[in-house]
Amino acid sequence: MIRVENIRKSFAGKPVLQDLSFDVPDGRITALLGANGAGKTSCLRIVCGLLRAESGRVLVGGVDPARDPRGARRQLGVVGDREGLYERLTVAEYLKIFAQMQGLVGAELNTALEAVCAELELESLWQRRVAGFSQGERMKVSLARALVHRPQHLILDEPTRGLDVLAVRLLRKTLLRLRAAGTAIVFSSHVMPEVAELSDAILVMSAGRIVGRGTPAELAQQSGCDTLEDSFVALAYGQSPVQPQGVPA
Numbered sequence: 001m002i003r004v005e006n007i008r009k010s011f012a013g014k015p016v017l018q019d020l021s022f023d024v025p026d027g028r029i030t031a032l033l034g035a036n037g038a039g040k041t042s043c044l045r046i047v048c049g050l051l052r053a054e055s056g057r058v059l060v061g062g063v064d065p066a067r068d069p070r071g072a073r074r075q076l077g078v079v080g081d082r083e084g085l086y087e088r089l090t091v092a093e094y095l096k097i098f099a100q101m102q103g104l105v106g107a108e109l110n111t112a113l114e115a116v117c118a119e120l121e122l123e124s125l126w127q128r129r130v131a132g133f134s135q136g137e138r139m140k141v142s143l144a145r146a147l148v149h150r151p152q153h154l155i156l157d158e159p160t161r162g163l164d165v166l167a168v169r170l171l172r173k174t175l176l177r178l179r180a181a182g183t184a185i186v187f188s189s190h191v192m193p194e195v196a197e198l199s200d201a202i203l204v205m206s207a208g209r210i211v212g213r214g215t216p217a218e219l220a221q222q223s224g225c226d227t228l229e230d231s232f233v234a235l236a237y238g239q240s241p242v243q244p245q246g247v248p249a
């Protein structure tokens, strides 16, 4: 489980996360849904230990990434907003380095590489250099890097950005398989259908705060709206749904 307790963060005196608290349980997919600049990436970077909160605490499987970044990283897979792929390496070389950095060696290393290659359908890319890969191919490699050490927790920052339908389907299939295996998954997005379809719980973020949480049905109840999009607009911006022309509000 990932636990976020009362985290605060400012940049140049401007608060971007304000007393944020939530849990991401094992075997569940949680979505951070928010407009541009709501604070999703900053929040996920703090959970990964890439950014320090000014106050509050994060626990990843009981480990605080601010105190024990290596311990937390062993339990975390991260698909970030910046890909960090090494263009000159083949997929096999690249994933081997990351698996070794996670402490895998010998037969365990080979088994992990074979498994991730098969699960993410990477066979045809395995011996190719990353330079020149499409967006979908790059996402597969990023996801493979995040999963090669079989982490208990997975964090994805806008994972479907720029992907075509087949790549989105593979990602969705992978996340559902991991959820069934008990992985705690949190992803950020502003794509409503994707969030509605994939997540067990949605955290609506606005200006660094959580302004709604629950399933799409629970958010609809909280906001008095019918659709997730209308619920989001009502909760994040305090606006009523747009009425079709000719229909009184």
Ligand SMILES: Nc1ncnc2c1ncn2[C@@H]1O[C@H](COP(=O)(O)OP(=O)(O)OP(=O)(O)O)[C@@H](O)[C@H]1O
Binding pocket: 011, 012, 016, 034, 035, 036, 037, 038, 039, 040, 041, 042, 043, 190
């Ligand atoms: N390193 C930084 N220095 C200064 N300001 C920053 C920095 N990182 C983020 N911010 C600011 O913090 C706020 C939240 O940014 P963040 O990237 O967390 O939002 P987001 O919800 O992920 O947005 P998007 O959907 O556009 O990716 C924004 O106003 C952004 O400009």
